[in-house]
Amino acid sequence: MVKRLYIHVPFCVEKCHYCAFISSPPQNGELGEYPDLLIRELRGHPSGGEALASIYFGGGTPSLLQPPQLARLLEEINKHSGISPDAEITLEVNPGTVDQSSLKGFRAAGINRLSLGIQSFDENHLKCLGRIHTAEQSHRAFQDIRAAGFTNVSIDLIHSLPNQTLGQWQTELNHALNLDPEHISIYGLTIEEGTPFAHSYPDNSPALADEDLSADMFDLADTLLTGSGFEHYEIANYARSGYQSQHNNGYWRRDGYLGLGVAAHSFLREGYGIRFSNPDTLEEYLRGVLSGKLPRIGEQQLTRHDAIAEYMFLGLRLAKGIDLNHFEQEFGVSLQSVYGSVIPELAGLGLLIQSESTITLTKRGMLLSNQVFSRLLP
Ligand code: SF4
Known part of the structure; x- marks a missing residue:
């Protein structure tokens, strides 16, 4: 077995305007039934071997799962694969989906690291992105996260947003630093095919940052964050000492990992490596899991x-x-x-x-x- 596990939760309250990830609003009962499918899929994989060193719940919006659902999933994962006592267990959180009680529940369920998708502290940019939360909700969620006892928290920010100035980006970075998280991920906006943004912002749109402005934003982030004691340890990631993402470091080092859930990718270290993914619709995934034979999509034996x-x-x-x-x-x-x-x-x-x-x-x-x-x- 592998020592890293990724679990994809393909549900979001609403679709953000820039997003090309596999996710959609959950239909009747889907969210309640999904953990059962994940457990069935997990049990179809060989057990034993090394205990898991990291588990990552990504999405979509995995913070839509209820704490008891996460607790049950972690219990089943532990029974099946074993979870190392010092494993990093991350949950991606949308600030618009949590409150004090759910965050305490996540902590009690065994989650020990949160990745909070703030993206921007500017209300106009949040609206433009189609995020479901306000900046105030992000601030409140961060306070509630600390009150729930989380001491390993990452936040995500996006730069080069439509019409964003360098001054606005500096304000975003200052807000992020004021929160004082352990980890910050910084992404430049990319316009993905098939998203509403691809329609609103064609290649030549004057609203989009040109290369020079994007480079200035990247440099400004680097200067401000490293100047505040963050280590720029990966192109898009900054961490306080001792708080690099163990799970993502595993990806960059080509550790093997298993992906569970709709559209989840896996990488097995057999030969030069095998990559494959699960079906990217819930219907096909469900059919595969229930039949006991989940198809591997795009299986590639690496040369x-x-x-x-x-x-x-x-x-x-x-x-x-x-x-x-x-x-x-x-x-x-x-x-x-x-x-x-x-x-x-x-x-x-x-x-x-x-x-x-x-x-x-x-x-x-x-x-x-x-x-x-x-x-x-x-
Ligand atoms: S919350 Fe994340 S995964 Fe969901 S639509 Fe927005 S960007 Fe995409």
Whole structure:
């Protein structure tokens, strides 16, 4: 078995205007029945082996689940796979779906880390994004989270919102710092196909931030957050010392993980790795689980070539970058022999730093990471 578990909860109160994740408002009874399906799916996987080091409830809006449902899920997971006593157990929370009582219930159920989807503290931007909560609700949720005893809390913010100025972004960052969370994730808005935003904001829309403004926002976040003691440990993530996301670090290190639920992805470390996902509609997922044979969608047995590319893209996301010895242990050849002059060229462009033992992205390399990654297809 794997040591990391991801559980996808594909329900949201309403769809946000920018969102392309698999989620929709729950229909009659769906939310109540969903944990049973997850448990059935879990039991279909082999048990035993190493106890789970991290569990992540993502979505969608997993904070729509009731504390007793989460407690039962964790109990079943523990029975089936074992949960390490110091496991990180994260729940994504939408500020519009929780109160003091539910947060205390989540804590009592065994959740020990929350990821609060604030996105913005500006009422106009929240409306534009189609979020279901106000800034005041986000502040209140954060206070209630502390009152419930959570000491490991992450918040999400999005920059480069339509018509957002650099000054407004600075105000957002100051609000975030005033809350004093242990972890902050910062994303630049991307316009996803098929969303209402794709219709409202075509490529050439003047409301969208250009590359220079987005870069300034990325830099400002880096300056303010690192200046306040946060470590910029991954392209989009900042943490106080000791509070990096263990679960997500596992993704970037290519640990194996199992995904349960609609559209959940899994990665098994067999050979160079196997990736697959669950069906992305509730109907198909339900049919598969009830029949005892859930189809694996898009199963891909990675080649050595794929695995090297993934290793580079994922490892370079981390500030500590790629360890050259580790690369050689994984693939039996030196990184130099795979990439030749590409690494020195990227270093010459100021995108990478190559030391004797590591390769890391510069801040500029982080900003232009997609360009770097496109050069690293071996
Ligand atoms: S709450 Fe999150 S998952 Fe749900 S629609 Fe909004 S952005 Fe998407």
